[in-house]
Amino acid sequence: MPELPEVExxxxxxxxxxxxxxxxxxxxxxxxxxxxxxxxxxIDGLTGATILSAGRRGKYLLCPLDTGDELMVHLRxxxxxxxxxxxxxxxxxxxxxxHLAGEPAxxxxxxxxxxxxxxxxxxxxxxxxxxxxLAKMGVDPIADGLTRAQFAAIxxxxxxxxxxxxxxxxxxxxxxxxxxxxxxxxxxxxxxRASDSLxxxxxxxxxxxxxxxxxxxxxxxxxxxxxxxYVDIEGQGGWFQVHHRVYDRAGQRCITCGxxxxxxxxxxxxxxxxxxRCQR
DNA sequence: AAACAAACCTGTGCGC
DNA sequence: TGCGCACAGGTTTGTT
Numbered sequence: 495m496p497e498l499p500e501v502e503x504x505x506x507x508x509x510x511x512x513x514x515x516x517x518x519x520x521x522x523x524x525x526x527x528x529x530x531x532x533x534x535x536x537i538d539g540l541t542g543a544t545i546l547s548a549g550r551r552g553k554y555l556l557c558p559l560d561t562g563d564e565l566m567v568h569l570r571x572x573x574x575x576x577x578x579x580x581x582x583x584x585x586x587x588x589x590x591x592x593h594l595a596g597e598p599a600x601x602x603x604x605x606x607x608x609x610x611x612x613x614x615x616x617x618x619x620x621x622x623x624x625x626x627x628l629a630k631m632g633v634d635p636i637a638d639g640l641t642r643a644q645f646a647a648i649x650x651x652x653x654x655x656x657x658x659x660x661x662x663x664x665x666x667x668x669x670x671x672x673x674x675x676x677x678x679x680x681x682x683x684x685x686x687r688a689s690d691s692l693x694x695x696x697x698x699x700x701x702x703x704x705x706x707x708x709x710x711x712x713x714x715x716x717x718x719x720x721x722x723x724y725v726d727i728e729g730q731g732g733w734f735q736v737h738h739r740v741y742d743r744a745g746q747r748c749i750t751c752g753x754x755x756x757x758x759x760x761x762x763x764x765x766x767x768x769x770x771r772c773q774r
Numbered sequence: 775a776a777a778c779a780a781a782c783c784t785g786t787g788c789g790c
Numbered sequence: 791t792g793c794g795c796a797c798a799g800g801t802t803t804g805t806t
Contacts, residue, residue: 496799526783553800570800572784587784608783610800627801654776663801670799717799721786724799741799762778765797 496569498636498668499711499734500724501553504575507727508548508557511577512594512602516544519593527589527606530614530625539563539615540592552631552667564618566625567604573611576603577727632665635708640666645701649689656692657685657761660704669704672717672741675767677703679740679750684773685766710734717741740767748772 496504520540522533531539543559550556555575557565567575576585580599584591590604590613604613616624633640633648648665649656659665660674669677678685680703683696692700711717711734718724718731719742725731739749744758744767754771 500799568800570782571798572800606783607785608798610782610784652775658777661800672799719799721798723785763780 496553496573496716496724497670497673498550498553498634498708499673499714500716500732501550501555501569501668502636502712503716503726503732504569505548505550505555507577508545508555508575511600511727513545513548513557515600516595517541517592518595518599521591521593522589523591524587524589524609526609527604527611528613530612531616536590536613536615540565550634550637551628552634552663553670554628554631556628558618559615562617563615566612566614566616566628568612569606570608570610570612572608572723573604573606574723574725575727576605576725576729577601578603627663630664631667632663634667635704636668636712640701640705642698642701645704646694646697649692649697649700651690653688653690655685655761656683656687656689656700657766659689661764666704668708671764672738673704673707673711675741676738677707679768679773680707682772682774685761685768710737740769743767 517540520537522528522536525533528536543561546558546560548557555567578601580601584603585605587607588603588605592602594600594602622629657674660669681700683700714732714734716732717735719735722731740756743756746756748754748756748769750772754769756767757770759766
C-alpha cells in the first residue's frame, strides 16, 4: 500500500509525536509481524529505549534508539502506524504496541491486516546481516536527491521495461505502483518502453515527472484510496488521489487529452494504467 | 540479465 | 442476501 509519499508522511508524524519519547513497555500480539527476529528480541530491544530520530530510506522507516540499536518498520501492503492515548480501544489486527512515556501517556500501534509488514530492532553495525536489503537499496529520490544525470545513467545502463525499472527498489527506492503509473503518464511514456530506448528529451521528462509527482504527493500527505486503508499517524488520509490521472481510472476518459479512455493491463502481476493516446 | 508466476495474508467489491 | 472470484499501495523466490 504505502509508497514513498505515504511512508514520508508517517515519518513526519513520528518525528513530530514520537521522537524523544521513551518506550516503557512493548506488547507483541501476532508474532508474524516480528518474524525477522522474535517477540522477545523486540521486547528486549525496545523496552526502556528512547527514540532519537525518525528516518526513511525508500519505503523503510528507520528510527535510531539511544541504545545504539535501530528500530525498522516496513508497512508493506496493509501496515499502518497510529498514535493514540494509552488505553484507547485498539483496532483489529493491532499486532505491536509500544507504550510511550510522557504526558499524556500514549501508545504507538502497528496495525496490519495482511501481516506482510514487519517490525524489527537491529544493530546498525551488523546491518548487512540483519537487514541486508537496506544495504542493497537504490537511490531515494527525495531523501538522497536524484539528479537528471544520475537518472540518465540508471536508465541507459540497463535494458528493461521502464515500469519494471522504476519499481525496482534496488535501483530507485520508494516508487510503487501508483506513483510509477502516474509518473509515466506525466512524462507521456508507455510502461513497456525499453529503458535504454528513451531519448534525452524523454529522460528529462521522466526525471521531472518522478520528482514532481513524488514531491507533490508528499506535500499532499500521500494518496488514500476508496478503501481508506492508508492513513497517517493521526488517522488522517492524504489527498493526492484527487490528482491521479491514470491509477485506478481504467475505462474513464483521460484527463490529459480528453480524447481516449484509460487502459488497464496486467504486467508481472501488477495493474498497469495508461492512456494509449498520451503515452507512446 | 530480464520477465513472469507464485508465494506470503486478509479484506473488500463485484457479478451472479 | 449469499457465494465465489478477482483484486489490492510490496517484496522475495524460483522458473523460464
